[in-house]
Amino acid sequence: MPSYTLKINGQSREVAASADTPLLWILRDHLQLVGTKYGCGLGLCGACTVHFNGTAVRSCQMPVSSLAGIEITTIEGLSSDATHPLQKSWCDHDVPQCGYCQAGQIMTAAALLKSIPAPTGGEIDEAMAGNLCRCGTYLRIRAAIKDAAAAQSKGGAQ
Numbered sequence: 433m434p435s436y437t438l439k440i441n442g443q444s445r446e447v448a449a450s451a452d453t454p455l456l457w458i459l460r461d462h463l464q465l466v467g468t469k470y471g472c473g474l475g476l477c478g479a480c481t482v483h484f485n486g487t488a489v490r491s492c493q494m495p496v497s498s499l500a501g502i503e504i505t506t507i508e509g510l511s512s513d514a515t516h517p518l519q520k521s522w523c524d525h526d527v528p529q530c531g532y533c534q535a536g537q538i539m540t541a542a543a544l545l546k547s548i549p550a551p552t553g554g555e556i557d558e559a560m561a562g563n564l565c566r567c568g569t570y571l572r573i574r575a576a577i578k579d580a581a582a583a584q585s586k587g588g589a590q
């Protein structure tokens with residue numbers, strides 16, 4: 433079985449897996465980083481969202497063989513102590529209900545705030561459109577993103 437060295441959450445990690453194994457399963461099954469969730473397996477729901485060099489991508493669609501040289505960040509790597517402005521704002525707004533989609537939602541929102549530090553409601557809606565929430569907390573998600581953007585602009589950026 434081939435071996436791959438991946439840079440995940442700032443650390444080099446060695447994994448042995450078939451070339452076509454999706455990153456999602458590398459994270460969950462090989463590295464026990466279970467914050468990234470399996471949703472649909474087709475890249476449509478957003479539950480498996482992680483960052484590649486700061487850009488939000490669906491980990492269920494990325495084979496391990498294509499990840500050389502990419503900085504991968506999972507929800508576990510967003511903040512070592514859950515103090516990222518989005519994580520705080522998510523709690524302040526009581527966003528999670530079942531919580532299943534939340535890691536993917538937060539990772540998508542973090543990529544948005546990195547590229548657009550003060551997004552409009554329309555920009556938030558556009559960026560978050562590919563992330564599904566069965567519980568329908570979309571209004572709270574939008575409010576949490578707005579508040580996190582404001583917190584970051586006041587010096588709370590991570």
